[in-house]
Amino acid sequence: MRSPGRSRFIALCVAPATILFFLFMVMPTFNVFRMSLFERGAYSPTETFVGLNNFKVLFKDTKFIVSMQNTILLIVTVTIITFFFAIVFAAILTREKIKGQNFFRIIFYIPNILSVVVIAGIFSAIYKPDNGMLNSIFSLFAGREVMVLWKDQPMVIVSVIIAMVWQAIGYYMVMYMASMSAVPVDLYESASLDGAGRLNQFFEITLPLIWTNIRTTLTFFIISTINMAFLFVKAMVAKGMADVGLSFMYAQKDEGLYGYAMAAGVIIFLFSFTLSAVVNQVTKRDVLQM
Amino acid sequence: MKKSNSADTLYKVFIYVVLITLAVVIIVPVGWVFLASIKQNSEFYGNPWTLPATFYWQNFVDAWTAAKMGSYMLNSVLVTVLSLAILLVVALPAAYCLSRFRFRGSKFLNTAFMAGLFINVNYIVVPIFLMMRDWDSWMNYLFKLNNIFMNNLVTLAVVYAATALPFTVYLLSGYFATLPHDFEEAAYIDGAGYGQAMIRVIFPMAQPSILTIILFNFLSFWNEYIISMTLMNSATGQKTLPVGLLNLMQASQSAAQFGRLYAGLVLVMLPTLILYMCVQQKLTQGMTVGGLKG
Numbered sequence: 001m002r003s004p005g006r007s008r009f010i011a012l013c014v015a016p017a018t019i020l021f022f023l024f025m026v027m028p029t030f031n032v033f034r035m036s037l038f039e040r041g042a043y044s045p046t047e048t049f050v051g052l053n054n055f056k057v058l059f060k061d062t063k064f065i066v067s068m069q070n071t072i073l074l075i076v077t078v079t080i081i082t083f084f085f086a087i088v089f090a091a092i093l094t095r096e097k098i099k100g101q102n103f104f105r106i107i108f109y110i111p112n113i114l115s116v117v118v119i120a121g122i123f124s125a126i127y128k129p130d131n132g133m134l135n136s137i138f139s140l141f142a143g144r145e146v147m148v149l150w151k152d153q154p155m156v157i158v159s160v161i162i163a164m165v166w167q168a169i170g171y172y173m174v175m176y177m178a179s180m181s182a183v184p185v186d187l188y189e190s191a192s193l194d195g196a197g198r199l200n201q202f203f204e205i206t207l208p209l210i211w212t213n214i215r216t217t218l219t220f221f222i223i224s225t226i227n228m229a230f231l232f233v234k235a236m237v238a239k240g241m242a243d244v245g246l247s248f249m250y251a252q253k254d255e256g257l258y259g260y261a262m263a264a265g266v267i268i269f270l271f272s273f274t275l276s277a278v279v280n281q282v283t284k285r286d287v288l289q290m
Numbered sequence: 291m292k293k294s295n296s297a298d299t300l301y302k303v304f305i306y307v308v309l310i311t312l313a314v315v316i317i318v319p320v321g322w323v324f325l326a327s328i329k330q331n332s333e334f335y336g337n338p339w340t341l342p343a344t345f346y347w348q349n350f351v352d353a354w355t356a357a358k359m360g361s362y363m364l365n366s367v368l369v370t371v372l373s374l375a376i377l378l379v380v381a382l383p384a385a386y387c388l389s390r391f392r393f394r395g396s397k398f399l400n401t402a403f404m405a406g407l408f409i410n411v412n413y414i415v416v417p418i419f420l421m422m423r424d425w426d427s428w429m430n431y432l433f434k435l436n437n438i439f440m441n442n443l444v445t446l447a448v449v450y451a452a453t454a455l456p457f458t459v460y461l462l463s464g465y466f467a468t469l470p471h472d473f474e475e476a477a478y479i480d481g482a483g484y485g486q487a488m489i490r491v492i493f494p495m496a497q498p499s500i501l502t503i504i505l506f507n508f509l510s511f512w513n514e515y516i517i518s519m520t521l522m523n524s525a526t527g528q529k530t531l532p533v534g535l536l537n538l539m540q541a542s543q544s545a546a547q548f549g550r551l552y553a554g555l556v557l558v559m560l561p562t563l564i565l566y567m568c569v570q571q572k573l574t575q576g577m578t579v580g581g582l583k584g
Contacts, residue, residue, distance in 0.1 A: 088308075117515050262416065
């Protein structure tokens with residue numbers, strides 16, 4: 001069935017989405033790379049080509065280097081802690097007969113549906129130095145007034161890590177639960193007949209069989225930690241206190257240094273892309289068939 | 291199967307303790323905010339674990355009017371509804387054609403939208419901001435008009451819809467591709483045109499996927515604050531709820547008005563919590579399909 005009506009119909013259907021997509025996603029992406037080679041006036045749209053100059057300055061900018069170190073620290077710690085809790089809780093909720101299994105799943109996923117701004121608000125109540133939730137609990141155990149300044153140096157990055165893990169556990173747990181429930185039950189049954197304990201079953205059956213899923217989530221961890229770290233730092237940390245890559249970029253934009261900001265964006269993007277590729281390669285295993 | 295022995299019971303107890311601990315760690319802070327939202331300001335200067343003395347409703351009144359959360363709420367509802375509408379109107383036909391028709395450029399477009407999944411808005415928010423500002427200065431130069439693109443809830447909704455397109459098209463085409471072509475053939479034989487076959491026959495079948503899309507994008511549009519903060523940058527202009535809350539957080543910390551801050555927090559999270567309680571099953575199921583959202 002080919003007719004002029006067909007092409008007209010297709011064009012009509014596809015055009016709006018294509019235009020919006022190119023205007024607000026493809027062009028800006030292209031512009032990130034292009035503008036990183038330019039210097040742009042803060043208030044006038046005149047641009048001067050500066051070559052790789054922005055990058056040269058960037059690599060000597062200690063603030064940028066510190067922000068990238070913070071980013072790496074967050075990627076490593078948040079991934080490890082979240083991964084550990086998410087996979088343990090997923091294994092418990094899928095493998096064990098738990099009363100209120102559904103209840104726990106529902107509760108654990110709640111942080112994921114809250115705005116990062118709301119989470120920042122909740123954690124400002126937790127971290128409040130005087131009469132905050134966390135300090136009051138510590139005071140109770142210590143038997144004296146404990147006054148940890150959670151949102152100041154040096155604790156601020158720990159505070160961000162705790163908040164990010166709190167937010168992410170439920171999301172990854174649900175992901176792992178989905179792939180774990182696809183593992184056939186008779187594998188576990190025959191393993192326990194052979195005398196394999198819970199831990200053995202977990203390492204010999206569960207982990208290898210959901211390995212593909214774990215690899216995918218590792219890439220998610222890298223990409224989403226870079227993004228979420230920005231949202232968390234922007235919402236809950238005082239300006240410039242503990243910048244991560246993208247919040248450094250945004251701070252340059254606020255200063256009107258647009259070309260410089262985009263150079264930082266390019267580096268962060270290349271960094272996340274390379275890291276994901278490397279992790280993907282390193283974790284490559286022969287996939288076990290179920 | 292297995293003999294129950296003391297080690298087994300101990301293990302069971304341990305598991306419950308661990309599960310309940312995490313549940314408490316999540317419920318208590320959220321519940322605390324709800325309780326704090328009806329406390330009077332003087333109650334914030336003592337033990338944080340006391341229950342509210344009275345039901346101090348005034349916090350919500352203050353947040354709603356004095357802190358303008360009421361009008362921000364209206365803005366957020368407008369932006370969210372509008373961007374969801376734009377997204378559905380634009381993405382549904384596009385996903386349908388891309389997944390079910392072969393035409394010149396279809397392969398390229400499919401790849402392009404797939405690649406779009408890897409573009410994160412946090413990277414491109416600055417170029418979008420500059421583009422909008424440049425368009426505004428052209429508008430000002432040509433027609434003496436101000437704030438056509440920046441500080442405009444409608445363009446904010448368009449940007450939201452545009453940035454959600456790759457994920458939405460990906461999810462919908464995945465579903466459309468599984469349907470057999472017999473459905474349209476039958477409709478064509480009955481004399482339906484392309485558009486009629488699409489709207490009357492295919493879209494109703496896609497209802498579950500459409501619902502998933504509405505859920506996920508509702509949450510991300512409602513909670514979003516970076517684009518909104520960047521494109522609605524006028525100090526006196528309109529704001530969406532999360533950005534308003536961010537300002538309220540800064541203002542209340544310095545002015546020590548904690549009651550209205552927590553009331554504001556409740557106002558932002560209550561709609562998402564209610565929605566979640568209604569559709570949590572759907573959401574956690576759909577997530578494994580739409581996991582790419584990250």
